[in-house]
Amino acid sequence: MTESTTNPLRSGLRMQRTPEPCTVVIFGATGDLTHRKLVPGLYNLYRERLLPPGFSVIGFARREWTDEYFRQTLYDDVKEFSRSGLEEPLWQSFAEGISYNRSSFDDPAGYQALAEKLAALDEQRGTGGNRLFYLATPPESYATIIEQLGAAGLNHSPNGGWTRIIIEKPFGRDLNSARALDTAVHKVFDESQVYRIDHYLGKETVQNILVFRFANGIFEPVWNRRYVDHVQITVGESVGVEGRGNYYEHAGTIRDMVQNHLMQLLTLTAMEPPGSYEANSVRDEKVKVVRAIRPIAREDVAKYSIRGQYTAGTEGGKPVPGYREETGVDPSSNTETYIALQLFVENWRWAGVPFYLRTGKRLPKRASEIAIQFKSAPLMLFDQGPLNNIEPNVLTIKVQPDEGISLKFESKIPGQTTQIRPVTMDFRYNASFGVASPEAYERLLLDAMLGDSTLFTRSDEVDASWSLITPILEGWQNGPAPEPYEAGTWGPQASDAFLESAGRKWRKL
Numbered sequence: 001m002t003e004s005t006t007n008p009l010r011s012g013l014r015m016q017r018t019p020e021p022c023t024v025v026i027f028g029a030t031g032d033l034t035h036r037k038l039v040p041g042l043y044n045l046y047r048e049r050l051l052p053p054g055f056s057v058i059g060f061a062r063r064e065w066t067d068e069y070f071r072q073t074l075y076d077d078v079k080e081f082s083r084s085g086l087e088e089p090l091w092q093s094f095a096e097g098i099s100y101n102r103s104s105f106d107d108p109a110g111y112q113a114l115a116e117k118l119a120a121l122d123e124q125r126g127t128g129g130n131r132l133f134y135l136a137t138p139p140e141s142y143a144t145i146i147e148q149l150g151a152a153g154l155n156h157s158p159n160g161g162w163t164r165i166i167i168e169k170p171f172g173r174d175l176n177s178a179r180a181l182d183t184a185v186h187k188v189f190d191e192s193q194v195y196r197i198d199h200y201l202g203k204e205t206v207q208n209i210l211v212f213r214f215a216n217g218i219f220e221p222v223w224n225r226r227y228v229d230h231v232q233i234t235v236g237e238s239v240g241v242e243g244r245g246n247y248y249e250h251a252g253t254i255r256d257m258v259q260n261h262l263m264q265l266l267t268l269t270a271m272e273p274p275g276s277y278e279a280n281s282v283r284d285e286k287v288k289v290v291r292a293i294r295p296i297a298r299e300d301v302a303k304y305s306i307r308g309q310y311t312a313g314t315e316g317g318k319p320v321p322g323y324r325e326e327t328g329v330d331p332s333s334n335t336e337t338y339i340a341l342q343l344f345v346e347n348w349r350w351a352g353v354p355f356y357l358r359t360g361k362r363l364p365k366r367a368s369e370i371a372i373q374f375k376s377a378p379l380m381l382f383d384q385g386p387l388n389n390i391e392p393n394v395l396t397i398k399v400q401p402d403e404g405i406s407l408k409f410e411s412k413i414p415g416q417t418t419q420i421r422p423v424t425m426d427f428r429y430n431a432s433f434g435v436a437s438p439e440a441y442e443r444l445l446l447d448a449m450l451g452d453s454t455l456f457t458r459s460d461e462v463d464a465s466w467s468l469i470t471p472i473l474e475g476w477q478n479g480p481a482p483e484p485y486e487a488g489t490w491g492p493q494a495s496d497a498f499l500e501s502a503g504r505k506w507r508k509l
Contacts, residue, residue: 019449021054022130022161023121025114027145028137029059029070029100033168035077037199038136041441043078046094047087050446054125056097058117062104070100083439097125105141111152122159129159132448134166138247142167143184150188166195166448169260170251171457174473175466182459195448196457200261202440204429205403207455209268209370210282212397212405219395220273222374224349229392231355232371232507233265235399236363238315240487241337245328252335253307257359259469263290264457265399266355269370270345279454283461290464294344301475306483306495308338310362313487320362320487336482337361340495341472356499358506362487367509368399382420391422394507403437404428 024042026034045051059070075095079086101117103110121127133149135142146165149155157163167185172178185194200206213219222228235257241248248256267286274281296304311322324331338360345355374393382390394408406426413419429437447455483492490506499505 017446017450018050018052019446019451020130020161021052021125021127022132022449023056023058023118023127024132024134024445024449025058025060025101025118026134026136027060027105027141028135029061030063030065030073031061031136033136034059035074036081037439037441038134038445039074040078040082041439041445043082043086043091043094044084044438044442045446047084047090051449054097054127056099056121056125056127058114058121059098059100060103060110060114061100062102064102065100067099071095071098074098083436105137106144106148108148108151111148111154115152115154118154119158122161127161129157129161131157131161131163132166133164135168137168139168139170139173139181142181146184146188155188155193162451163189164193164195164448164451165189166197166444166456169196169198169457170255171196171260171462172466173250173255175463175470178462178466182463186459191459192453194459195444195453196459196462197444197448198260198264198457199440199444200264200399201455201457202442202444203399203403204437205397205399205405206265206268207443208405209265209397210277214273223372225351225353227374228350228353229373229375230353230504231269232373233262233269233355233357233369234371234507234509235261235265235359235368236365236490236509237359237361238363238366240310240315240320240323240362241326241329243327245326248337249329249333249335253337253339253359253361254469254473258339258341258357259465260457262357262359263465265370266343266345266357267461269372270350270355272349277454279452279456280458282454283458287458287461287464288347289345290461290468292345292347292350293468294346295468296343296472296475298471298475301472302479304342305472306338306340306492306498307336307476308360308485308492308495309333309335309482310337310360310487311484313362313489315362315488322487323361334481336476338363338482338485338491338495340491340498342498354502356504356506358491358495360485360491363490364488365509366401369507369509370397370399371395371507372397382418389422390420402428403430 026038028034075091101114118131122129135145155163172181213223267289270289271285274285309323313320323329323337324333341357343355372395376392390410396406398404404427406424408422408424410420411423413421444455483494485492
């Protein structure tokens with residue numbers, strides 16, 4: 001007789017959250033995001049029986065594709081990119097609800113055709129007038145699509161269902177453009193219908209920051225200026241611009257990573273406990289953090305930031321070109337591919353504690369983490385020296401890869417003498433729960449269908465964030481060119497000096 005064992009940490013984990021029948025309309029249906037992330041994510045939700053009967057997808061794009069061709073391309077991509085692979089019978093059932101609507105984004109006739117398809121799906125598949133529009137297009141198309149949806153009357157359901165819209169980052173490229181986009185959105189949709197997506201918030205470890213902090217009683221008492229020396233938030237990428245030179249020339253690292261991903265990690269680390277785990281309670285606390293960050297004046301940008309640009313080097317032992325040699329990049333470009341930033345959250349909890357943010361392309365490895373470095377013990381009883389290398393305690397939240405949490409502390413080495421070395425206690429998601437974490441887009445798509453906006457960015461947070469970032473952008477306009485750094489290294493030397501001047505150093509990842 002074979003005995004089966006179960007992981008006790010997974011006991012009671014099955015908790016179904018199934019939305020009402022609905023149709024997801026994806027604008028930009030022929031693009032990479034749709035094929036690599038969105039539809040594979042929806043398929044995985046379907047596979048795990050988290051989508052309702054009658055669930056449907058309409059692709060909306062310019063290319064002359066048919067329903068059959070659209071399904072075939074999705075089949076190929078789900079097979080390649082789904083984390084669970086593809087099961088033929090299941091795919092056939094899922095694909096029955098997929099169709100394609102060819103139109104340019106500014107053609108009113110395309111939206112009338114879309115309205116007719118949606119009405120037909122309500123009738124045939126019982127989707128109840130529930131619609132989720134997903135803007136997976138270049139940001140330049142957002143305002144046009146939103147305006148056309150409003151003109152076609154698609155911003156409200158004719159059958160008493162719900163209508164929501166997901167907008168991909170970036171939400172503007174500075175404060176003025178963000179406010180212009182916000183105005184265009186609110187002319188057609190109420191804020192309660194709008195879901196601004198930053199996929200970082202769908203990652204398990206990022207969601208676990210709040211659980212870790214507020215479901216455990218032992219951390220909050222030391223989570224403040226009295227015990228924390230500083231915080232380092234790192235998002236490292238080993239890849240270059242990956243054929244997106246044209247986009248990156250207009251975005252740069254600060255728009256592509258800092259204004260959204262890193263600011264989200266900072267707010268979740270620094271926020272106060274919300275009154276409840278309701279969407280607006282959580283988002284209220286995040287906004288307070290952003291508003292409490294000390295603004296960096298244009299003339300002080302060089303004092304609080306370092307920007308860099310990678311030159312030719314190696315990745316995985318293979319030579320790679322410098323940023324200025326990438327396709328679509330100006331050979332004399334001053335666009336940054338690396339940023340180090342020092343910020344201060346000026347409130348009672350964090351006054352005087354620096355938050356160091358670091359992100360870049362062509363770094364030695366893909367790794368993202370939040371490291372809370374605590375202050376040293378007030379009185380050192382043990383001699384420091386060659387035998388005793390006493391280091392500060394560090395709590396590290398690993399966002400990717402190898403999602404988990406570790407705590408570094410000092411320990412005595414077994415033996416007759418008192419020798420001390422740092423050791424770590426580690427928690428790993430995969431090892432503890434015995435299952436791979438779902439993709440970030442799966443969680444966020446499901447939340448949007450359920451009407452849970454907790455993990456989406458609200459209008460006022462976007463505005464507050466751009467109010468901080470825009471003066472930095474303006475300060476750089478008249479500043480020196482980015483510091484060069486060789487591809488495959490941890491950024492420019494000036495970045496190391498940036499921390500060393502404060503008696504600190506970057507963590508080795």
